[in-house]
Structures are given as C-alpha cells and as structure tokens.
Amino acid sequence: MTRTISLLGATGSIGASTLDLIRHNRADWQVEALTANCSASALAQLAREFDARIAVVGDESCLPELRAALEGTDIEAAGGSAALCEAAARPVDMTVAAIVGCAGLAPTMAAVEAGGTIALANKEALVSAGDILKSAIERAGASLLPTDSEHNAIFQCLAGNKVREVRRIILTASGGPFRTLSADQLKSVTREQALKHPNWDMGAKITIDSATMMNKGLEFIEAHHLFPVGLENIDILVHPQSIIHSMVEYRDRSVLAQLGPSDMRVPIASCLAYPERMETPLTPLDLAMIGELTFEAPNEELFPATRIAREAIEAGGAAPAVLNAANEIAVEAFLNERIGFTRITAVAESVLARYMPSQPATMEDVLAIDAEARDHARAVLEIPTLV
Amino acid sequence: MTRTISLLGATGSIGASTLDLIRHNRADWQVEALTANCSASALAQLAREFDARIAVVGDESCLPELRAALEGTDIEAAGGSAALCEAAARPVDMTVAAIVGCAGLAPTMAAVEAGGTIALANKEALVSAGDILKSAIERAGASLLPTDSEHNAIFQCLAGNKVREVRRIILTASGGPFRTLSADQLKSVTREQALKHPNWDMGAKITIDSATMMNKGLEFIEAHHLFPVGLENIDILVHPQSIIHSMVEYRDRSVLAQLGPSDMRVPIASCLAYPERMETPLTPLDLAMIGELTFEAPNEELFPATRIAREAIEAGGAAPAVLNAANEIAVEAFLNERIGFTRITAVAESVLARYMPSQPATMEDVLAIDAEARDHARAVLEIPTLV
Numbered sequence: 137m138t139r140t141i142s143l144l145g146a147t148g149s150i151g152a153s154t155l156d157l158i159r160h161n162r163a164d165w166q167v168e169a170l171t172a173n174c175s176a177s178a179l180a181q182l183a184r185e186f187d188a189r190i191a192v193v194g195d196e197s198c199l200p201e202l203r204a205a206l207e208g209t210d211i212e213a214a215g216g217s218a219a220l221c222e223a224a225a226r227p228v229d230m231t232v233a234a235i236v237g238c239a240g241l242a243p244t245m246a247a248v249e250a251g252g253t254i255a256l257a258n259k260e261a262l263v264s265a266g267d268i269l270k271s272a273i274e275r276a277g278a279s280l281l282p283t284d285s286e287h288n289a290i291f292q293c294l295a296g297n298k299v300r301e302v303r304r305i306i307l308t309a310s311g312g313p314f315r316t317l318s319a320d321q322l323k324s325v326t327r328e329q330a331l332k333h334p335n336w337d338m339g340a341k342i343t344i345d346s347a348t349m350m351n352k353g354l355e356f357i358e359a360h361h362l363f364p365v366g367l368e369n370i371d372i373l374v375h376p377q378s379i380i381h382s383m384v385e386y387r388d389r390s391v392l393a394q395l396g397p398s399d400m401r402v403p404i405a406s407c408l409a410y411p412e413r414m415e416t417p418l419t420p421l422d423l424a425m426i427g428e429l430t431f432e433a434p435n436e437e438l439f440p441a442t443r444i445a446r447e448a449i450e451a452g453g454a455a456p457a458v459l460n461a462a463n464e465i466a467v468e469a470f471l472n473e474r475i476g477f478t479r480i481t482a483v484a485e486s487v488l489a490r491y492m493p494s495q496p497a498t499m500e501d502v503l504a505i506d507a508e509a510r511d512h513a514r515a516v517l518e519i520p521t522l523v
Numbered sequence: 524m525t526r527t528i529s530l531l532g533a534t535g536s537i538g539a540s541t542l543d544l545i546r547h548n549r550a551d552w553q554v555e556a557l558t559a560n561c562s563a564s565a566l567a568q569l570a571r572e573f574d575a576r577i578a579v580v581g582d583e584s585c586l587p588e589l590r591a592a593l594e595g596t597d598i599e600a601a602g603g604s605a606a607l608c609e610a611a612a613r614p615v616d617m618t619v620a621a622i623v624g625c626a627g628l629a630p631t632m633a634a635v636e637a638g639g640t641i642a643l644a645n646k647e648a649l650v651s652a653g654d655i656l657k658s659a660i661e662r663a664g665a666s667l668l669p670t671d672s673e674h675n676a677i678f679q680c681l682a683g684n685k686v687r688e689v690r691r692i693i694l695t696a697s698g699g700p701f702r703t704l705s706a707d708q709l710k711s712v713t714r715e716q717a718l719k720h721p722n723w724d725m726g727a728k729i730t731i732d733s734a735t736m737m738n739k740g741l742e743f744i745e746a747h748h749l750f751p752v753g754l755e756n757i758d759i760l761v762h763p764q765s766i767i768h769s770m771v772e773y774r775d776r777s778v779l780a781q782l783g784p785s786d787m788r789v790p791i792a793s794c795l796a797y798p799e800r801m802e803t804p805l806t807p808l809d810l811a812m813i814g815e816l817t818f819e820a821p822n823e824e825l826f827p828a829t830r831i832a833r834e835a836i837e838a839g840g841a842a843p844a845v846l847n848a849a850n851e852i853a854v855e856a857f858l859n860e861r862i863g864f865t866r867i868t869a870v871a872e873s874v875l876a877r878y879m880p881s882q883p884a885t886m887e888d889v890l891a892i893d894a895e896a897r898d899h900a901r902a903v904l905e906i907p908t909l910v
Contacts, residue, residue, distance in 0.1 A: 292779060296682025301800035303807070373810060383782070388792040389805045391782040392679060395770070405775040413688035418776045420690070423760060423818040431810040 138166050141408075144224055144243050145234035146170040147178045149339060150257045150283070153400045154232050155182060157408060160417050169223040173239065174198040180205030190214060192223045194239060221246040230408065232283070233258045236339070237464070238506050241265060241499050251276040255407035257283040263354050264457035265502045266361035267495075281407040282362055286355050288403035289381035289394035290363055295411075297386065302365045306383040306391070307355060309434065309442075311374040312347040314477075319438055325477035327470065344467045348480050349434070353445025354463075357456050360449055367450060372442050374432045379421070397421055441481045448488060453495040454505045455488060461509035462487035462516075469517050487512045525553050528795075531611055531630050532621035533557040534565045536726060537644045537670065540787045541619050542569060544795060547804050556610040560626065561585040567592030577601060579610045581626060608633040617795065619670070620645045623726070624851070625893050628652055628886050638663040642794035644670040650741050651844035652889045653748035654882075668794040669749055673742050675790035676768035676781035677750055684773065689752045693770040693778070694742060696821065696829075698761035699734040701864075706825055712864035714857065731854045735867050736821070740832025741850075744843050747836055754837060759829050761819045766808070784808055828868045835875060840882040841892045842875060848896035849874035849903075856904050874899045 141158070145151050151172075158165045167186040172179040174195040180202055183191040190212040193202050199215030206213050214223065224231065224246040231247040232255045233240060240258035247254050249272060256262070261269050273280055282288050286307055294302070313332055314322055330347045331340060345351035352372055359370050373383075381403075383393040396402040397418050405416045423429075436443045448455040466483035469475045475483065491512045496502045528545070532538050538559075545552045554573040559566040561582040567589055570578035577599040580589050586602030593600050601610065611618065611633040618634040619642045620627060627645035632652075634641050636659060643649070648656050660667055669678050673694055681689070700719055701709055717734045718727060732738035739759055746757050760770075768790075770780040783789040784805050792803045810816075823830045835842040853870035856862045862870065878899045883889045 295684060385807060386800045388789060388800045388803045389783055389807050390789050390793055391808055393780045393782055395778040395780055396776055402775060402777050406777055413773045413775045416775045420772060420776050421778050424820040428815050428817045430815045433811040
C-alpha cells in the first residue's frame with residue numbers, strides 16, 4: 137500500500153537518511169513535498185529522483201534557480217515562507233519535520249494543523265515551543281513520532297506499556313569527546329577538536345552541543361514534553377559508546393532499552409513504518425564485536441549544560457526558548473573562535489539570568505523571544521568579563 | 524480488584540519469590556491453591572499466611588503431616604498426583620507453574636486445560652513437551668506468560684511489536700563461572716566450584732546447567748517454542764554480568780533489550796501484573812555503579828551444550844525430552860562425584876545418539892520417554908570409556 141510523505145528539510149542529514157530509506161522501499165511511498173532553505177539544485181535533483189509533486193525553497197530568492205532546475209518536469213516549484221507552510225499543510229500520511237532551527241517552527245506547525253502524522257526531527261519545536269506544539273497536536277488530532285535517536289528509543293521502550301507505570305526515563309549521553317578532560321584542559325579545547333564527535337556524523341552546531349552536553353540538556357527538555365513522567369524522573373546517564381540510545385525503567389524495576397547502530401536511519405525507519413517495522417540497509421549490531429558498553433554518572437561540575445537546561449524547564453515559560461537561542465549564538469561565537477569552549481554554556485546561563493520574557497502563547501511569540509534572546513546573547517558576548 | 528492465583532510449587536525458589544510479591548500486594552490477590560512435593564510444614568505455614576483455599580502435597584505420604592499442620596484452619600488439605608491436578612484445574616485468574624522437573628508436566632497441563640493464564644516457570648513443559656503444551660493452550664484458549672528471566676525479557680521486548688518483524692532473538696548467557704578456563708582446566712572442575720554461580724542464587728541442578736551452558740541450551744529450545752522466529756534466528760550471546768536478560772532485533776536493525784536486577788521477582792512481577800506493571804521491593808538497577816556490560820561469542824568447542832540442544836530441537840520429535848532427561852541424570856552423577864564436569868554434556872550427547880523414540884503425542888508419552896531416557900543415561904554411566 138503506497139503512502140504519501142512530505143519531507144520538510146530534504147537536503148539536510150535527516151532528509152538524506154529519510155530519502156535513502158524511501159529509495160530502498162520506493163514502491164511504498166509517493167513523495168508529495170520536498171523542501172529546502174536554498175539548495176535549489178540539490179532539491180531539484182531529489183524532487184526529480186523521487187518524482188515529488190512540489191519542491192519548495194524557504195528562501196524566495198532561490199526560487200528562480202529551482203524553477204530552472206525543474207524545467208521540463210511537471211513538478212511544481214514554489215518559494216518563501218508562506219509557500220513552505222502551504223506545502224507543509226498538504227494532506228499526507230506522514231510528514232518528516234527536519235528543518236533545522238526556528239525556521240522549522242511555522243512549517244512544522246502547519247503540518248500539525250493539517251492533522252497528519254509528524255515524524256519530528258526539529259528540536260526547537262519541542263524545546264522552544266513545547267506547550268504550543270502539544271496543544272496544537274491535541275486540537276488537530278495529529279500524531280507525533282519522535283525521530284531523535286534518544287526519544288525514538290524511549291518511544292520504542294514504551295510500546296505496549298503505559299506512561300503511568302514508568303518509574304524513570306534514562307536518557308543516555310555519549311558524554312562528548314571531552315568527557316575525560318580536566319577543567320583546565322576543557323578551557324583550551326579548540327574548534328577543530330570540538331568538531332570531532334566520536335559516534336555520530338552530524339552538523340557542526342549539534343556536534344558542539346554534544347561536546348558541551350547542551351544537546352543532552354535540550355533533549356532532556358524534549359523528553360519532558362514527549363513523556364509526561366515528571367522532571368525528577370528523567371535521569372541522564374553517560375554511555376560513551378552510544379549503543380544504548382535510551383532506556384525506560386518501570387515500577388517493577390524492569391528496564392527496557394533500545395540499542396542499535398549509530399545511524400539515524402534506524403529511528404527514522406521506526407517512524408516511517410510505525411506501528412510496523414521496515415527493512416533498513418544497515419549492518420546489524422554485533423555486541424560480541426563491540427565487546428563492552430560502559431556507563432558513568434554525568435559530571436555537571438565540568439559540563440553544566442544539563443543542569444542549566446533542567447533549571448530552564450523547571451522555570452518553564454519562555455526559559456527553554458531563551459536557552460536554545462542563547463546557546464545557538466554562543467556556539468556560533470565558539471565556531472568563529474570568539475569565545476572559549478567553556479564559555480559557551482556560561483553565555484547561555486548568563487542570558488537566562490538577564491532575560492525572562494513571559495510565556496509564549498503562539499509560534500510568533502516564540503520567534504520574537506528567540507530573536508530577542510539572540511540579541512541578549514550578542515550583548516553578553518560584548519562584555520569581556522563575562523565571556 | 525482482587526485476582527485469584529494458584530501456585531504450583533509454592534515452597535521452591537520461584538514459589539518464594541512469587542509469594543513475596545503477593546505479600547507486598549496482599550489486597551490484590553486471593554490465593555486459591557498452594558502445592559509442594561512433600562514440604563508439608565513449610566506448605567502449611569504458607570497456606571496459613573496467605574489464607575489459601577487448598578494446600579496439596581504431590582507425595583501422598585506427606586498428607587498426614589500436612590493435615591496435622593493445618594488443623595484448626597478451614598484450609599483444605601489434599602495429597603497425591605490426582606489431587607495435584609485437580610487443584611491445578613480449579614479456575615483462577617493466574618496459575619504460576621513452578622514445579623521443578625517432569626513432576627510439573629501433568630499439573631501444568633491441568634492448569635492449561637482449565638483455560639486460564641499460566642505464568643510458566645517449569646522448563647520441562649516446553650523443553651520436553653513443547654508441541655503438546657502449545658496444542659493444549661490453543662485448544663483451551665489459555666494464555667502463557669514466560670517466567671524464566673530470559674524468555675520474560677524477550678516477551679517484554681516484543682510488546683507492541685509483531686513476531687513477524689523480528690530479525691533475530693538474542694538470548695543472553697552469563698557463560699557460567701568457567702567461561703575463561705582452558706579445556707584442561709575444565710576437566711578438573713569440582714562439584715563445589717560448579718555450585719557457585721556468579722549472578723543468580725538458584726538450585727543445584729540449574730546452577731550446574733548454567734556452568735555447562737546446558738541451561739542456555741534448554742532455554743534455546745524453550746525460546747523456539749515460545750517465539751516462532753525460526754531456529755536459525757535465535758542467537759546466544761555471552762554477557763557475564765547477566766544484566767541484559769535477552770534482546771530482540773527487528774528488521775529495521777532496532778534492538779530492544781530488557782535489563783534488571785538478577786532477581787526472579789522482576790520477571791515474576793511482570794507476569795503477575797501483565798499487561799500492567801506492579802511495584803516490587805527491589806533496589807533499582809544502577810548502571811553507573813555497575814560501570815560496564817561485556818559481551819562475547821559463546822565458545823561451543825569448550826561448552827558444547829548449546830550445540831547439542833540446537834541439534835536436538837533441529838532433530839525434533841522426542842530428542843529434546845531425551846536430552847533433558849539424560850542431562851538430569853548426568854548432572855546428578857556429577858553432583859555425586861561419579862563423573863567429571865566435561866562428561867556431563869558428553870553423557871547427554873551419547874544418550875541422544877543411542878535412543879531416538881518417536882514423537883510423543885501426550886504427556887504420558889513424554890513421561891515414558893523421560894523414564895526410558897534416564898535408564899539409557901544410567902546405562903551410559905556404566906560404560907567407563909564413555910564417561
């Protein structure tokens with residue numbers, strides 16, 4: 137049975153993984169919309185390969201290039217943020233929401249309001265706009281499938297069980313490449329060192345977030361929105377091999393864990409085929425070859441990001457949106473070699489202490505808070521004693 | 524809501540664990556029948572504590588002692604194998620079938636034929652009489668919940684999923700205490716050394732089976748009957764810490780694992796509360812404290828038991844019943860210091876090569892095969908060059 141699918145963010149890494157799975161199972165899928173920010177020629181090539189109905193660039197200035205690249209096909213081309221939301225609102229069986237950053241908020245919301253099933257890979261939608269998104273899902277009768285490997289793992293460990301029987305969610309973290317450094321060594325970590333993640337091949341921003349553990353902090357906030365077990369019942373456990381992607385402990389002390397290769401095609405396949413399963417072209421996990429899995433408690437003295445994120449979601453309201461925006465600016469400053477590694481989280485915490493807007497009620501509110509938090513972060517970056 | 528429960532094998536270790544859980548959740552359970560082989564006074568004490576309706580000893584010669592110990596109560600007392608089966612057939616919400624050995628076959632079958640839910644902890648029912656038991660379950664519309672920690676783990680990892688989506692079942696094995704010994708060292712293993720299991724506190728027979736890996740071989744056969752994924756899709760993985768109790772890999776390469784403390788109260792609680800969960804009085808798993816989980820491929824050169832078991836279930840028919848009976852006699856001979864450690868599996872394999880009765884059709888057939896296989900094993904033990 138063919139199902140229809142739209143892919144918001146087709147040219148990024150989640151997009152590539154999703155399309156690779158569709159490529160291996162072509163008969164099962166009819167691609168409706170593919171979107172990108174501005175990679176017009178890559179987008180056009182994918183739209184041709186997958187015979188999409190429409191291709192959309194978020195940046196309208198890239199539309200002429202897209203049109204040219206699609207000439208001679210009957211694939212529609214469109215551009216701009218309104219077009220993005222219109223494409224996202226087309227009725228499909230499945231939407232993969234994989235636009236990075238706040239640019240993804242409005243199209244994700246449009247897909248939710250259309251009431252379908254959303255495989256959510258956009259962190260900001262839950263971190264910055266968790267309550268708004270959840271209300272919209274409820275109103276529209278949409279379904280959310282978490283695509284992040286950790287949240288997808290938790291979702292799988294909950295299958296056939298009830299959230300009220302959960303004693304504890306155990307969010308695993310690689311601990312990043314600097315897990316074993318001293319406080320002094322951490323200060324002199326370079327951009328190049330931070331860009332090498334031991335287990336996952338990801339974009340620069342999320343790789344730095346992994347190194348600071350802010351990625352786990354943001355995932356903690358996401359987990360709280362997805363799985364209502366109470367903040368005090370979500371633990372973080374460092375597991376450097378990233379083979380166990382997360383766990384759920386039930387009140388009988390039984391723990392279920394999801395394991396797998398460090399490849400996003402596994403959680404994406406779980407979303408695409410849910411509640412069934414589908415083939416993936418991956419080498420199966422070989423634990424005898426891997427040999428050992430290790431675990432340790434997180435060190436929040438050296439890596440305060442998870443503490444900061446926990447405090448932000450405890451504070452609630454706009455705090456997680458502020459944290460997310462401030463962190464983005466701080467990571468950018470680190471990548472531009474303006475600040476040292478340990479200053480990334482210091483900047484985020486400093487912005488959280490200075491800017492506490494009221495609870496956002498709409499996606500527009502979230503975008504305004506996001507923009508203002510970025511300004512605050514830029515201002516903090518100008519204060520030499522703070523960074 | 525109070526549920527009724529009968530416990531076949533109340534004075535053994537599974538019985539004690541089950542009753543401890545009921546003790547912590549007394550308001551939820553009304554105990555119908557408690558049975559034992561001959562421990563009349565222990566049985567009477569439990570029957571009094573849990574206010575059972577009937578207490579039954581399998582060995583009729585122990586009935587007078589039971590009657591005396593229950594004097595002054597309105598708890599019925601009965602004895603003998605017919606009484607055991609009658610008690611097992613009383614309608615209850617849940618029967619825990621935990622009688623050790625072939626003595627458990629008839630009462631387990633009686634409970635199955637009554638059509639209730641059976642938490643099955645009796646290995647022989649599946650190993651020696653798997654096909655007969657499964658037909659009876661289907662006929663009676665009974666439900667089977669696996670109580671062995673490994674099979675319960677697999678059952679939990681299958682929740683919300685379909686067996687046809689399974690790529691592989693990964694049965695974990697501690698590898699026993701002699702995992703790291705050489706072939707020569709294995710030959711001189713003593714009874715005392717073999718009786719020390721690193722992770723589980725169990726009876727003597729099953730502790731020796733753990734050391735030879737025959738326990739895993741028998742579990743392999745059980746897994747085959749419980750989870751029809753094909754023999755070639757059941758793998759054994761050595762995991763010395765026994766924290767992961769087994770795993771299921773799906774065709775998308777996602778692996779679900781069940782972990783927990785090495786305490787039978789966890790899988791028993793999972794059966795008692797199924798499909799809900801219940802509280803257990805156990806210390807939760809602390810992976811940061813445990814530190815590491817290791818894995819290695821099984822060594823079937825040194826520990827041929829899993830190979831022998833695989834060959835027995837591949838041969839089908841009566842072979843698993845013969846293996847089980849021969850192994851029991853061989854373990855007994857080892858415990859009596861008549862044969863060396865490495866001869867246990869050699870005796871079992873030798874009996875399998877000599878005695879191949881036709882497929883049993885009834886529990887009586889199984890019992891006859893069991894008795895005859897024991898005679899063959901005793902005969903093999905008399906051949907000095909073979910043992």
